[in-house]
Amino acid sequence: MNVRSQISMVFHLDKCIGCHTCSIACKNIWTDRKGTDYMWWNNVETKPGTGFPALWEDQDKFKGGWEKHNGKIRLKSTGKGRIIPNIFHNPNMPSMDDYYEPWTYDYQNLFNAPEGPDQPTAKPISMVTGEYIDIESGPNWDDDLGGSPIYAANDPNLEGLTKEQRLQLMSIEQLVFFYFPRICNHCMNPACVASCPSGALYKRGEDGIVLVDQKRCRAWRSCIAACPYKKVYFNWFTGKSEKCILCFPRIETGQAPACFHSCVGRIRYLGVLLYDADRIEEVSNLPQEELIDGQRSMILDPNDSHVIENALKNGIAESTIKSAQESPVYQYVKVWKLALPPHIEYRTLPMLFYVPPMAPVMAQQKAGGLDSISENLFHDIEEARVPMKFLGNLLGGGQEGKVLYALRKEKSVRWYRRAVTVGDVDLETAERMLKEADCTVKEAQAIYELTSLCTFDQRFVIPPAHREEAIEALKDPMEHKQGTGFGFLSGPRRGL
């Protein structure tokens, strides 16, 4: 057993209101520099939709992630031999048009325009070329546009849906959408790290954050093609790749990452997971339908004495183990099995998990009123406007079972709380539902508390980073503290 600790995440989609506050918080801190203007390390997508960059989930086009080859997995986009003919031209990358051409507005014109019969306008200006442009797309172009014929209708997750289901998603008063906020998944088996010819990408040992070494990056851009989530971006000004760093400077000082901290809907949870790194290759090779269970089995119980012993042997601090025991992520992913990895079929074993959203019900009209209660207590899940197949493609590794399990549990907890606080449904039915949904009263209470009443400290359980111990190996921590923050910094530059 090779125990590693990873700071991982849960996004509760049932709570996301799609306000983009997370994206703005991230942009203001990290990607307002020249060359990063088009990057959104955090973005919020409307689903069904093609996302950002357009159709990122279509791996026939972008060739991201891993694929099975002769019984083992290999990168879909490249390999040691395969990279040679393509090292100077990697064809499977999104173009600027597939992201969008970043723009600002010519505000000066509002002040400087000569007097004329019309109001002056601030025309859009490209932040890349500085020329006037016509805006054709943006990072959230299809925001709130469920049912749109171009973007929503081409969501790759619609694969396998019947024609009726597709039509229903487009028809008025029946169409539906939900929000899908995305950051780097800081995967256990990251394709970007595996693809880099320069070895510039690495997964930090102490907390599993995946980073790009800006000094080592040589602009091959293999990571951009290899990441199936398209969460590595190329800075066209410095000629280096950049990605979400999970705000590691904030994490190291005990603060939640900016997008987590600013989240209005409080949908984000962050905490340590302990996992067995010896099993990464084995689990990545499992058949698609066994991947979710496989990944869950890699996540270790932080209260198990055998695990603790091995963790200590691997140099994981006691404070980190304690943090793992309090981790909300562990509860959502492993104990309650509510949170699911996005597109685990890409085999990168993402460490960001999503609680599937409950969708509006297809109501039936009865005697002039709308009726949404039937004999089947879970009818609104099967009859939800978002087809199970769609959620299965997105979060279930192509299977509906795991998503259905999570949604039934969410529904039963909601029903139970309704019986307790409102009292318009009887407790007996509610408890029967809990039982059917594989949940106990105690667990329902815990889910309810962590979902609805959670405090800041319950949502973000950040282990102490122990930087002083890391520094100790190199120099006196006190001396380092006195000297840090001074000296010369050289930003990456190329001839532009």
Place this chain on the structure above:
Amino acid sequence: MNKWSEKARRTSFGRAGAGLAVMVLLAAMPANAQETAVYFQQNCASCHTIGGGRLTGPDLKDVTGRRDREWLKSYILNPQAKMDAGDPYALQLLDEARGVVMPIPPGITPERADYLLDLIEAESALEESQFKGVQISNEPFTAADVARGLAIFKGSRKLKNGGPACYSCHSVSGLGGLGGGNLDPERGDLTLVYERLQGRTVLSSWLMAPATPTMNSVFKAAAMESDEIHALVALFEDRAQAGKPAKSQAQLTFALLGAGGAALALMFFDFVWKGRFLAVRRPLVESEKL
């Protein structure tokens, strides 16, 4: 890599060294009269006779009487230099030869030039020199001769002694397609060679032992038979009468074929790679507009 190129360099040095040694050895060999005669036959006789009248170049009978020996020697060693220096007699020779500049004889040395002048002097004294020139038959050319000449030119009929077909380096009008080779863009087109060399006699004797450095080295060991020369001269006479050089037309054909070929190749690659990754979002938007 380094080791490799080091080795290659050493080998090529070795070869050049060996070649140099052979050349030095050859130059040092005492050239007897017999050897000089063979040399004259191979390198001079195509343009010069001794007592047989002028061919491309002047008749060399009594040439040692016309100019002094030093002048002749320096002229043989480098005719072009003499003309460039503006020597009036050299320019007169050039004029008489209708602009054909005498090439530097292959392997010429001051010593060999002396031997050549000795030979010319000796032969001039004879009643009838062995270099009086070849007897060219005056039979009129037939259409069959022209056709045979064309076959030889194009290489469909092989030269008996293994020389390469004219086609490899030269062009002539009426070949069609891309014409022939274009080794010398200025004089490689042989359409008007019959006129340039003033007719049958000169052209025939030129072909007996071609004198330019390139042709000399190729045909020294593979001289053409007289019937082959007859056929070729027939061809050249026929083409010279017809007139226009082939060059411009062949160049146009070449350009057109090149452009067409490039277009076809691009279309082919476009077809083979039609599933290539071009764009994602724009086709999505455009497919919806249709």
